[in-house]
Amino acid sequence: MAQSTQTAVLCTDLGFDWPDGSTVLDGFQLAVGPGRTGLIGLNGAGKSTLLRLIAGELTPTAGSVRVAGELGYLPQGLTLDTTLRVDEALGIRAAREALHAIESGDTDERHYDALGEDWDVEERARATLDRLGLDRLGLDRTTGELSGGEAVLLRLAALLLRRPDVLLLDEPTNNLDLAARERLYETVASWHGVMVIVSHDRELLRYVDQIADLRDGAVTWYGGDIAQYERTVAAQQETAERLVRAAEADVQRQKRDLSEARIRLERSASYGRKRSVTRNDPKIFAGKFKRQAQETAGRLQGMHTERLDEARQRLGAAEEAVRDDAEIRVDLPRTEVPAGRTVLSLVKVRLPYGVGADLELRGAERVALVGRNGSGKTTLLRTVAGELAPLAGEIDTPVPLRHLPQRLDLLDDSLSVVDNVKAFAPGAGDNAVRARLARFLFRGARAEQLAGTLSGGERFRATLAALLLADPAPQLLLLDEPTNNLDLASVRQLTEALAGYRGALVVASHDLPFLRGLGVTRWLELDGGLRPIDPM
Structure with missing residues (x-):
């Protein structure tokens, strides 16, 4: 990326450790110039921590942060004093x-x-x-x-009124409905100062000028928006994987050459010994020939061993260039629902705030539930799940269902990942649970991690695994804003996991790219009642 000579945010040799001694950043360097920068990275990479350091909310353990001009900061998880x-x-x-x-x-x-x-x-x-x-x-x-989304917009309005030189936004579209997101997109698109946005929202990241990818404690810059970034990374990955295949072939070739060289040398030495015996060479000459043969063998073997070591080093370097954003690959046949089977029926259901709902769901339908903040989407899902009672009407769910709430509070923090999953499937054996968990990227020691120590993305994966691997297998799955606080890789992993789910799905979300990626079969808007809509 062609960086401007005018630097608005400068981090020099920045270090930060949490009180428990865990290191987030060490010797970190960053220079941000004019324009809109999308800061992305895996959950736990330190994106929000970095914004808090730039905003002065956290004190570095080493190095320095300099900001040119007035700074505005919109944090994640914003709460307002309701008496203001x-x-x-x-x-x-x-x-x-x-x-x-x-x-x-x-x-x-x-x-x-x-x-x-x-x-x-x-x-x-x-x-x-x-x-x-x-x-x-x-x-x-x-x-x-105010709703949670309106509180975010009000805080943003306060920042805009101050006309800051540098504006930091941390996951600003979380809890915003579609209409509010559109207004935020327009605000970002019209911004002419310095802006740094931490977000997993692909739609929002279409409006940035450059992408800063925070990975392994360092930032890599990519010019253009999220689409250009993904094209560039895909090309880099294709090249990296091709180099890995070439390096693997070279390692095998060098192993074969070394083996063949050893066989040739052994045959040559054996032939030399036989000739010496046949010619009845004096011992002094026989010893000399033997030493020369050993020296030659040593040199040749050393040359082939060195070539093999070099090939292995090239393979290691090539493998390091391939990203470790592992993919979830699961098949969940027990969740399958026959095409005509009724999985959910709502008849004249009445909820608080004047919300009414009638709905019949058959087979493996995939329903997107959208609507403004405060329209009652969460209340409807909780009512279908049996967590709340309707004010009136009848709800019938004749198949096993599971509900993934926004709070992700289904796991016991004191238990390991594997023990949490066992709690949802008590009849499954230990080996079976571990084999299934491996497909959700919890392999070996990772399955033994306590739920309370997991990052946001890991916790989501563990919760999703617990629900999908439950006994009985869920044939109706209710998801409430599942992509909130997930990084781009985790959103992709969620989409991949749901690709293997064969039951009916109801997803409340404002994340249009995610919903489109699920293969939604019906779009419903909750606005006093449920009505079908044609997505944008």
């Missing part, structure tokens, strides 16, 4: 009060100091709220009525 007024959350309450005082005739100098040059503060605030779809919010109202 909207203008307080936007950071403009003091300026508004000063403006109103001046307009009412109070000429106290303190009001002019508080207002500064920001005479259009209210107009800018309302325009920013309108731009983010929050135009219904009055500046004097409290934030207690």
Whole structure:
């Protein structure tokens, strides 16, 4: 990537360790210039930690961070004080009060100091709220009525009003519905300063100018958006895998050459000994010939051994260039549902907030459940799963079902991955469980990890494995925002795992690329009731 000479964020020899001594970054270097940068990487690579270090929320254990100009930071998992007024959350309450005082005739100098040059503060605030779809919010109202997604947008509005030189966004589309995501995309697309975005949202990453891939404690830069990045990486991987195959062939060739050289030398030595005996050579000559033969054999064997070592080194280097973003490959025949079998029936079901639902699901349908934040998608899934009772109506689920909630709280943190899966399939033997877990990338010692020590992506994989390998096998699977907080590799792994699932699927999500990748057969929007829609 052609980096600009104007550096806005500079990390020099940056190091950071958690209190338990685990190292996140060591000798880390980063220089970010103007434009929109998408920061990606596997779960646990340190992306969010890096943003917190740049924002000053964490103190480095070594090295330094320098930011040119004012910085704005939108963290992950944002919570707002529900007693705040909207203008307080936007950071403009003091300026508004000063403006109103001046307009009412109070000429106290303190009001002019508080207002500064920001005479259009209210107009800018309302325009920013309108731009983010929050135009219904009055500046004097409290934030207690906001959904999680609206709270994120309000915090973003506060940052935009400050006009920062550098803006850091950490998974900003989590908890945003489709309409809110579109507004965020527009905001990112129109941004002209320095922006660093940590995200797994492929749609959002279409709007960046460059990709920074954080892997193994270092960043690799790729010009262009996520599509260009994926094309470049795919080409690199194809080349790397071709080099691995060539290096493997070379190792085999060198092994064969070494073996053949040993056989030739042994035959030559045997022939030399026989000739010496036949000619009745004096012992002094026989010893000399023997030493010369041994020296020659040693040189030849050393040459072939050296070539084999070099071939093995080339193979090791080639293998290191191949990414270890392993793929999940599972086949789940016990989850199969006959085409005409009813798996879910909702008849005049009524939920809180005036939500009603009628639905019949047959066979291995794949249903995408979409709708604005607060429309009741989570409540509907929890009701179908039997965790909540409907206010009225009938729900029938004649097949085994499992529900994957947003919170991922199904695992016992004090148990290992393998023991958690056994709890869902108590009749399965230890070897059978381990063999199945290996296909979810929990092999050997990884299956013995305590659930409480897993990274976000690992925890998701373990939870998914527990549900899909459960006994009885689920023939109806309910997923609630499954891609939240997953890195791009984990989203791909989730999609691969669900490709092997043969039952019916209902997925509540705002992640359109993910939903399209699942092969959805029916799209439903929850807006007071369920209605079919044609996806964009």
